[in-house]
Amino acid sequence: MTAVLRILIPAAFLAAISTGAAAQSCQKEGSFEAWLQGVRVEAAGMGLSQSAIDSALGSVRFDQSIVNKDRAQGVFTQDFLQFSDRMVEQYRVPQGKSAMQKAANTFQRIEQTFGVPGAVLTAYWGLETDFGAFVGDGPTLVSLATLAYDCRRPELFRRQVLAAIAVIDRGDLTANEMRGPWAGEVGQVQFLMEHYLNYGVDFDGDGKVNMLKSSADALASAANYLRSIGWRAGEPWLEEVRLTQDLPWEQADIANKLPISQWAQWGVTRADGSALRNGPNAALHLPMGRNGPAFLAYPNFDTFTEWNNSLVYATTAAYFATRITGAGKVHRGSGADLLSVDGVKEVQKLLQARGYNIGNVDGIIGAQTRAAVKDVQLKLGLPADSYPDKTLLARLRGGS
Numbered sequence: 001m002t003a004v005l006r007i008l009i010p011a012a013f014l015a016a017i018s019t020g021a022a023a024q025s026c027q028k029e030g031s032f033e034a035w036l037q038g039v040r041v042e043a044a045g046m047g048l049s050q051s052a053i054d055s056a057l058g059s060v061r062f063d064q065s066i067v068n069k070d071r072a073q074g075v076f077t078q079d080f081l082q083f084s085d086r087m088v089e090q091y092r093v094p095q096g097k098s099a100m101q102k103a104a105n106t107f108q109r110i111e112q113t114f115g116v117p118g119a120v121l122t123a124y125w126g127l128e129t130d131f132g133a134f135v136g137d138g139p140t141l142v143s144l145a146t147l148a149y150d151c152r153r154p155e156l157f158r159r160q161v162l163a164a165i166a167v168i169d170r171g172d173l174t175a176n177e178m179r180g181p182w183a184g185e186v187g188q189v190q191f192l193m194e195h196y197l198n199y200g201v202d203f204d205g206d207g208k209v210n211m212l213k214s215s216a217d218a219l220a221s222a223a224n225y226l227r228s229i230g231w232r233a234g235e236p237w238l239e240e241v242r243l244t245q246d247l248p249w250e251q252a253d254i255a256n257k258l259p260i261s262q263w264a265q266w267g268v269t270r271a272d273g274s275a276l277r278n279g280p281n282a283a284l285h286l287p288m289g290r291n292g293p294a295f296l297a298y299p300n301f302d303t304f305t306e307w308n309n310s311l312v313y314a315t316t317a318a319y320f321a322t323r324i325t326g327a328g329k330v331h332r333g334s335g336a337d338l339l340s341v342d343g344v345k346e347v348q349k350l351l352q353a354r355g356y357n358i359g360n361v362d363g364i365i366g367a368q369t370r371a372a373v374k375d376v377q378l379k380l381g382l383p384a385d386s387y388p389d390k391t392l393l394a395r396l397r398g399g400s
Contacts, residue, residue, distance in 0.1 A: 032062040052169035066146040080287035114223035115233025123321040132188040136181035143184040163193035187211025188218035199225040237300035238318040240271040250384035257281040289387025292333040337389035347388040350396040
């Protein structure tokens with residue numbers, strides 16, 4: 001039986017990563033070389049070996065193209081159906097089922113150890129790297145150092161640089177082996193280096209955590225991470241449901257988990273029209289508003305939003321996992337009143353003009369936009385499903 005390798009990182013080291021990195025300001029004015037020297041000093045102060053520091057940082061450079069890609073991200077202006085159609089329905093459901101069958105023994109051992117079912121892990125495996133086929137080939141340390149030097153998220157990525165040095169020092173990967181996509185993740189489930197360091201598991205028993213070459217290590221590490229952020233063994237995560245048209249729509253919020261009996265009382269049924277099954281409290285999740293798909297989101301769904309805080313991505317991953325377990329294609333709803341990206345941007349601008357903090361005007365229906373939409377829907381006497389639509393836009397344009 002393969003042993004799980006548990007690496008104990010001294011608390012002082014973890015604290016140094018957290019507090020030391022947070023204390024650094026964005027180095028917009030200093031040179032990259034001076035900034036890099038500061039990282040060297042900090043890493044040495046944490047007790048990391050000079051050989052690991054030199055190996056990690058010896059050929060690191062600033063790459064402006066990485067910053068350009070970071071600024072240009074726009075995939076989550078797509079709605080749930082657009083994104084899931086592209087990422088799940090084209091071919092990944094049958095491939096996911098096949099991948100699970102081929103590695104059935106590994107998935108069984110992982111679930112016995114960590115309590116996370118294979119379908120959930122396979123969903124991430126498929127979405128992140130097409131089941132390990134495309135892990136990326138860019139120099140990870142260049143990406144991490146560039147993003148750490150840049151002014152948008154310096155604290156986050158400085159921690160990743162330091163964690164990468166620690167992974168090298170631990171002997172899991174060499175600097176040359178650290179290759180992946182431009183954003184600096186590594187491995188078959190695309191871990192940040194902090195997660196690689198803290199949640200990486202040697203599940204194939206070779207004495208190293210290698211999430212690039214070992215599917216067993218990558219999938220067990222994903223399960224270890226999910227368990228650490230609250231996965232509840234044996235419980236569901238997402239279930240499609242059918243709605244009536246006279247629901248108290250303001251209750252539809254992923255943070256508002258109510259007893260199943262309450263949803264049933266309001267007329268919510270399973271997708272096939274049968275009665276809801278007993279289970280833990282759940283939230284009514286409407287990723288495209290009351291006229292789109294509808295789900296009950298159970299406590300385990302919170303781990304999907306923790307993995308990736310984009311609600312479109314999290315919903316797609318959770319839905320993909322249900323499809324692998326045999327759920328049918330989601331009902332698409334009527335699609336009535338949906339806005340284009342430009343329409344969403346106009347709603348955001350009009351909400352800003354009313355004093356709402358919606359973050360950036362970017363066409364992405366994020367948490368701040370949803371909260372503002374819900375509040376103004378309630379004030380205008382509209383169904384408060386937290387999703388902007390043409391009716392809301394018309395009311396906002398009219399100044400009512």
